[in-house]
Amino acid sequence: MYRDVSSCNTYNYGDALYWDARYIQEGGSFDWYQRYSALRPFIRKYIPTSSRVLMVGCGNAVMSEDMAKDGYEDIMNVDISSVAIEMMRKKHECIPQLKYMQMDVRDMSFFPDDSFDSVIDKGTLDSLMCGTDAPISASQMLGEVSRLLKPGGIYMLITYGDPSVRMPHLSRPVYNWKIMLYIIPRPGFEKPTGSSTKSYLEPVVLNEKGLLPEDYVMEDPDSHFIYVCTKKADDTKELSNAPIYQLTADVL
Numbered sequence: 001m002y003r004d005v006s007s008c009n010t011y012n013y014g015d016a017l018y019w020d021a022r023y024i025q026e027g028g029s030f031d032w033y034q035r036y037s038a039l040r041p042f043i044r045k046y047i048p049t050s051s052r053v054l055m056v057g058c059g060n061a062v063m064s065e066d067m068a069k070d071g072y073e074d075i076m077n078v079d080i081s082s083v084a085i086e087m088m089r090k091k092h093e094c095i096p097q098l099k100y101m102q103m104d105v106r107d108m109s110f111f112p113d114d115s116f117d118s119v120i121d122k123g124t125l126d127s128l129m130c131g132t133d134a135p136i137s138a139s140q141m142l143g144e145v146s147r148l149l150k151p152g153g154i155y156m157l158i159t160y161g162d163p164s165v166r167m168p169h170l171s172r173p174v175y176n177w178k179i180m181l182y183i184i185p186r187p188g189f190e191k192p193t194g195s196s197t198k199s200y201l202e203p204v205v206l207n208e209k210g211l212l213p214e215d216y217v218m219e220d221p222d223s224h225f226i227y228v229c230t231k232k233a234d235d236t237k238e239l240s241n242a243p244i245y246q247l248t249a250d251v252l
């Protein structure tokens with residue numbers, strides 16, 4: 001498996017100034033990795049439409065708007081880029097289900113503990129992993145996500161990061177998350193003829209090291225990974241049994 005940072009085209013992805021400049025230059029809208037239509041089966045399965053949802057690092061994606069059209073009632077969108085937030089607030093001022101706030105996901109102290117039923121992250125932890133002090137930023141962000149989730153709440157992470165580089169961060173006992181993994185091909189990928197008929201809607205079971213099983217065949221090498229992390233109630237802590245995947249040099 002690769003070093004995480006080798007997947008970053010630029011280390012500026014962790015920098016607010018980079019994102020402000022990019023949003024000024026490009027305007028419009030852009031969804032990283034996947035559109036809502038492809039993610040809908042997973043989102044509808046795990047996140048009821050009545051949930052209070054936090055979209056971390058919303059950027060100028062259409063995702064939240066599509067979710068509101070699909071019945072989601074309360075989506076708080078945050079991003080470090082004030083340019084993106086102002087653009088999106090203006091664009092969606094007539095959609096009361098969507099709210100916007102400029103915020104650094106490493107410090108969301110504006111919100112009290114247990115504020116949200118679900119947190120959705122499409123590409124934002126990935127951006128932090130490309131910045132300086134990546135492991136510290138990741139643990140600050142994930143600590144905040146864990147604090148803001150109600151017991152039983154869901155953190156859904158959509159990422160390019162395979163389990164070797166994401167599980168060491170997600171499996172820390174302090175978060176007390178039960179983690180399910182799904183793997184979906186990038187948009188437009190065509191299955192080779194004669195390939196397996198396995199369904200992307202089935203979770204992939206990791207081995208005891210928190211890695212993909214050795215015989216797992218990833219049809220699209222540029223697949224995306226969906227980690228569904230459920231915050232267990234405090235009284236269900238299973239620390240003695242929970243595997244802890246080590247943070248090695250490869251994932252720092």
Ligand SMILES: C[S@@+](CC[C@H](N)C(=O)[O-])C[C@H]1O[C@@H](n2cnc3c(N)ncnc32)[C@H](O)[C@@H]1O
Nearest residue numbers: 019031032057058059061079080104105122123
């Ligand atoms: C890869 S883009 C993904 C945007 C959007 N979620 C999507 O799916 O298209 C990452 C987003 O994270 C935001 N971001 C980066 N670092 C952040 C931080 N520390 N706090 C909040 N947002 C951040 C960027 O401004 C950018 O909008």
